[in-house]
Amino acid sequence: MRQAEKVVEHPAVWFQASACSGCVVAVLNGAAPTIRDLIVDQLAPGRHVSLRFQQTIMAGAGEVALELLAAAEEGGEGYLLVVDGALPTAAGGRFGLAAKQGAHTTMHARGLELAAKASAIIALGTCASYGGIHAAAPNPSGCVSISEALREAGIEKPVINVPGCPPHPDWFTGTVAAVLLGGTGGGQEASSCPTDRLELDVVGRPRRFFGRLLHDLCPRRGDFEAHKFAARVGDPGCLYELGCKGPWTHADCPEREFNHGVNWCVKAGSPCHGCVEPFFPDVSCPIYEKIGLAELPRLVRDEAGGLVAVARPRVGDR
Ligand code: SF4
Numbered sequence: 292m293r294q295a296e297k298v299v300e301h302p303a304v305w306f307q308a309s310a311c312s313g314c315v316v317a318v319l320n321g322a323a324p325t326i327r328d329l330i331v332d333q334l335a336p337g338r339h340v341s342l343r344f345q346q347t348i349m350a351g352a353g354e355v356a357l358e359l360l361a362a363a364e365e366g367g368e369g370y371l372l373v374v375d376g377a378l379p380t381a382a383g384g385r386f387g388l389a390a391k392q393g394a395h396t397t398m399h400a401r402g403l404e405l406a407a408k409a410s411a412i413i414a415l416g417t418c419a420s421y422g423g424i425h426a427a428a429p430n431p432s433g434c435v436s437i438s439e440a441l442r443e444a445g446i447e448k449p450v451i452n453v454p455g456c457p458p459h460p461d462w463f464t465g466t467v468a469a470v471l472l473g474g475t476g477g478g479q480e481a482s483s484c485p486t487d488r489l490e491l492d493v494v495g496r497p498r499r500f501f502g503r504l505l506h507d508l509c510p511r512r513g514d515f516e517a518h519k520f521a522a523r524v525g526d527p528g529c530l531y532e533l534g535c536k537g538p539w540t541h542a543d544c545p546e547r548e549f550n551h552g553v554n555w556c557v558k559a560g561s562p563c564h565g566c567v568e569p570f571f572p573d574v575s576c577p578i579y580e581k582i583g584l585a586e587l588p589r590l591v592r593d594e595a596g597g598l599v600a601v602a603r604p605r606v607g608d609r
Pocket of ligand 1: 505506509510511512513515528529530531535536537538557563
């Protein structure tokens with residue numbers, strides 16, 4: 292008789308900060324794997340995600356649920372922390388409160404506390420990755436991404452950004468699976484730093500999902516080259532004149548498609564809004580107006596580790 296293979300348990304904690312819940316809904320609607328597969332079955336051969344805390348789907352509530360979170364924190368085994376949403380910092384963080392056993396604290400403080408004990412962090416969605424809608428100008432609540440909060444607090448942790456408003460569920464589950472597997476296939480021992488095993492771009496995204504320009508993958512690219520532009524949303528033709536940000540956006544939406552491979556923004560007749568890019572939505576506004584390619588920023592990190600826009604890309608520039 293074949294001996295049962297040992298399954299490695301990977302504890303995970305999901306922290307929801309200032310968010311619209313769209314990222315949670317996106318992951319819950321994942322079809323392959325489903326959320327049930329994700330938390331019940333092995334996500335990768337011999338690897339199981341032991342989700343200890345996720346306030347939207349867990350059966351427990353109140354102090355019972357918070358006890359589970361505290362147990363994960365005190366377990367000393369490290370956990371994969373999923374952060375969903377931005378962290379409000381203005382006015383002492385009071386724009387976003389979080390529960391802690393017997394007390395209330397701020398999302399900012401609690402997020403940092405959980406992050407400090409995590410072995411690695413996945414920032415799920417554009418708000419967690421770069422601030423997103425919650426950090427849009429004038430950003431009265433002072434929202435920042437988890438990376439920015441960690442940097443300001445002087446805490447060093449590996450962070451993988453999985454942006455999107457919302458992100459494709461595959462981007463999330465694929466990233467989790469890559470972290471569990473060591474990024475190089477089954478059977479290999481994981482290194483101590485998950486981001487070593489995933490090739491990330493300059494803004495911390497896995498290249499396997501965000502490594503190519505959406506414009507290069509778009510089925511309407513021929514229309515762009517032929518200067519056949521749509522006059523109205525929903526018309527055939529390239530949507531560039533209607534504000535499409537595909538020439539600047541890095542994501543595989545045209546190949547992967549949302550709703551289990553059914554559709555994506557341009558296929559539905561809407562311009563791409565560039566929702567996976569840092570400084571979205573500010574840099575994409577006005578959403579439905581053409582922003583000349585020469586006006587679009589290119590993003591890099593400055594010496595202090597902060598993101599800055601420094602150049603003007605051409606179509607196809609990566
Ligand atoms: Fe496709 Fe938008 Fe590029 Fe036109 S501008 S080819 S619609 S991505």
